[in-house]
Amino acid sequence: MDLDFTAGEEEFRRRARDWLAGHVPARPLPSLETRQGFAAHRAWEGELAADRWSVVSWPEEYGGQGVDIVKWLVFEEEYFAAGGPGRVSQNGINLLAPTLFDFGTAEQRARVLPPMASGEVIWAQAWSEPDSGSDLASLRSAARRTEGGWLISGQKTWSSRAAFADRAFGLFRSEPVVDSAKPHRGLTYLMFPLDADGVTVRPIGRLDGKPAFAELFLDDVFVPDEDVIGEPGQGWRIAMSTTGDERGLTLRSPGRFVAAAERLTRQWRTHGDPADTALRDRVADAVIGARAYQLFTWANASRFAAGETIGAESSLNKVFWSEYDIALHETALDLLGAEGELADGGEWAEGYVFSLAGPIYAGTNEIQRDIIAERLLGLPKGRR
Amino acid sequence: MRFLLDVEQREFARSLDAMLSAADTPAVARAWAAGDHAPGRAVWGRLADAGVFALAVPEEYEGAGLLPVEVAVAFVELGRHAVPGPVVETVAAGALLARLAELGEAAPAKRLLAPLATGETLATLALPEGGPFALDADVATVRLTATDGELRLAAGHARVERSLDPVRRLARLGPGELLASGPSVAGASRCAADWAALATAAQALGAGLALLDRTVAYVKQRTQFGTPIGGFQAVKHRLADVLTGLEFARPLLYGAALTLRTADIAAAKAAAGEAAYAAARAALQLHGAIGYTAENDLSLWLTKARALRTAWGSPAECRRLVLAGGFGGD
Structure with a gap:
């Protein structure tokens, strides 16, 4: 059992870090949920794709680098640590592409995947x-x-x-x-x-x-x-067949939460009131939760790499990250105090609104808890 | 990157599980609570034979070397089976003596350490990091205190006080022989507290898993309104949350065992303590009144989950250490 990266993985990390340092926009792009922001994020997908960073885990023929899940997780850590923009292509990349890899024809993959990778088709x-x-x-x-x-x-x-x-x-x-x-x-x-x-x-x-x-x-x-x-x-x-396997791992990468928890910790150190131990404990919980999610994902990635399948465990994942994400943003807004109310006050406000949807989409958390109870704990099926 | 227990580690867990299942540990724990230590000593001997007390002891003192992942594996099983006695304290005392030797004070280790590793001697200890009480000070024969830069071998202890967990018996240690002094004592004490917190986190995780297992079995067979109560969504969702809490504490535990950073161990301790306590609350609620009785064996884990939350690092202290240490590698 170890948490060590190979020389190849470290080299990949350095390459990703160097590229991101030279390309991630210095100022955040406008919200991707607006027409202008959508266009800016589409252009960013093209910039990623030009150097094969938009879909690193895909085979090279479709615009990827053909890397395994460990390197994908490494890329994601670097991406969010570098402050990379939200991924406007994520529905296609995370939901449709795995289905095409498993069930699509060669013709469909050749036709659909490259423009998905480049952001040409969202x-x-x-x-x-x-x-x-x-x-x-x-x-x-x-x-x-x-x-x-x-x-x-x-x-x-x-x-x-x-x-x-x-x-x-x-x-x-x-x-x-x-x-x-x-x-x-x-x-x-x-x-x-x-x-x-x-x-x-x-x-x-x-x-x-x-x-x-x-x-x-x-x-x-x-x-x-x-x-x-x-x-x-x-x-x-x-x-449904692709809901259980690696997609459970890739819907929300831990790199996103690790980077956010680090940002929150820095803000706590500069702006937090040391006497406010209640808020301090919530900041600590944000750090603990990000680390837990990161390690849980590494464990599942290790299982996946060892040839095991990840099934209903992905429902544990979904419940955890969606509730964690809300708690993280609530903590950040509370730390900001009165300024936390400002809709355009910074990185946390829009993230907070986005986080509120997490327990609802991709299978509500009520459905996920049914799956956990029935498939992982073996409890009887009942009325919903 | 292979963040999975290997075949030997999983086999170690399985063999401890089999041995402890056969030992009827609930009866052993009840005897221990009543002051009859003989069955507990017998289990202790079998744990020693399995190598449990050698896992944090260097080979030169008859140990197996420092194997924190194996400590975590073993203590999950000890927690799952509600094994009584100063198991955490004996491992932590070994770590303290070993660290002290590493820092140049080898005499206490030479004198005391080997019998801990082989299971001949039970140890307990009270450290500034862990609060004023030593567990089972009337049973342990090696009783260590480290305060103000002085490590002492306590000659005796004050009155034994009852814990909310009837199996745990707490006492303040008395004065005793000076074993070592100076800055190395503080360093060794911090190291021992980390090992104690790691083992306690593992024990809490095991207790939480036992509570969940027993409750899942109960709600499958308990029938109300003509159907097993485990089919009701209110019951299912509560247990789903318990499993989620435990399954996200588990990787924190093994991650902390690999890094041995104080902040990572504190994170594991906080998460495992909370998850086990949430398991206890759900277990009690879903068992209903039968779970509220001392007679039901569930009580062994219900009360332990409460005690382990604050043993070797309160929730607030763990969170303080997490923020003091920050994220990732040193």
């Missing part, structure tokens, strides 16, 4: 519907067979990044529900352009008013067969 997810949130399998947006493809109709919502993104991916019902106990059958995983005929995008202002997500109204939108991932009707299995 992806939004289209899972939830007005009546299908945690109970996603009850979704009703339909895909109807037509010559050479499918016509999709219905309404998707809470579609992150869709206000400014180029394309979207999601599940559509291609066969009617036959057995009401098995609504997961007959769903198809599709990709479609957001500027196609029949698509209406209505941005939704999140808590701070920024259009971080959108509603999608779909009216007989044509999707060619080449944009179906895997077999029609098998979409549920395809969408």
Whole structure:
């Protein structure tokens, strides 16, 4: 058991650090949840990609460096330590790309991945519907067979990044529900352009008013067969199969929280009131939590590297980081005192608003706790 | 980077688990609480045979060398099985004597250390870092105190006081023979406190895991409203949170064992202490009234989880050390 990096890993770390030192913008980019900020973040993706830093873990043929998960974690540590901008491409990179690697065709990978890596095409997810949130399998947006493809109709919502993104991916019902106990059958995983005929995008202002997500109204939108991932009707299995493995590790990298906890600690040392032991304990908890998440991830990465699979443990991950993220930002805002109220007062305010969504998206924490209880503790399935 | 227990370490845990399961440790702990130490001494001998007390002792004193990861592995099992006695203190006393020898004061180690490693002698100690009480001072024959730069071998102890954990018996140590003095005593004391905190964190994690296991088993078989209560979401979510707390304390424990930095050990101690205590609260609530009885063995872990929260580093002291040490490597 060790926490040591190989010479190759250290060399990779130095290379990443040097590149980031020369490229990370000196001033923070405008919020990526605005039109102007979205464009600036897209351009940053292109800058990363030009030197193969946007998707380091992907094979070289798609624009990556083909590195393993340990080096990916090293890159992420360096990225956030250097103050790198938020990743506007993360929906595509974290959610769609792993699915394409596992279930896509070579043609799809060659066509979809390089422009995703460069930021040329930014992806939004289209899972939830007005009546299908945690109970996603009850979704009703339909895909109807037509010559050479499918016509999709219905309404998707809470579609992150869709206000400014180029394309979207999601599940559509291609066969009617036959057995009401098995609504997961007959769903198809599709990709479609957001500027196609029949698509209406209505941005939704999140808590701070920024259009971080959108509603999608779909009216007989044509999707060619080449944009179906895997077999029609098998979409549920395809969408869920990548929720458990390494994606559980890569949705939120520990580097992000380690860097944030270090920043918070520095602010505590310069601005904190040493007599305020209650706040001091919360700052310490932020440090402890970041370290715990980092080490938990290293342990899972080690298991992964040893050929083990990571299953329902990724639900532990999700509950932990999403609640940690809120506590971290609450602590930072409390440390700022009255200035913590300022919406444009600095790095913590927008992060706080973003953190509040964490326990809701990517499977609510209630669903994650059900998974933990049933699959890790073996408790009986019950009513939700 | 291979942050996983290796095959030998996992086998070590399994063999201790098997041995302690067969030893009926709840009965041993109850006997210890009642003042009958014979069954506890028998378990002590078996732990010594398994090498547990040699894990923080250099080879020249009949130890196995300094093996903090193995200490963590072993103490998770000791906590899981509610093993009574000054187990943490004996390991920490060994670390203190070894460190003192390293700092140039070898005489106390030469005189006292080998019998600790082999399990012949039980030790206890009271250090400035750990508070005024020594555990099981009436059973331990090596009783160390380190205050004001002086290491002493206490001749006796004050009245034994009851702990909230009936298995733990606390006493202040009396005066005694001067073993060493000077700055090396403070250094050795800090080192011993770190090892004690590490072992206590591991013990707390093990206690938390035992509480969770027993509670999961209980809610699967306890039926109300015609169905096992473990199917209710309020129950499931509470236990999911307990598991989350324990599973994120675990890597802090092993990470601290690898670095042996005071701040990392304090982080592990704070997290394991909180996670075990949360496990105890959930275990009591979900067992209901039966869990509130002394008769039910659950009480052994419920009370221990409370005691271990403040033993060898209170939550506030641990957090102070975390911020004093900061992040990452030295």
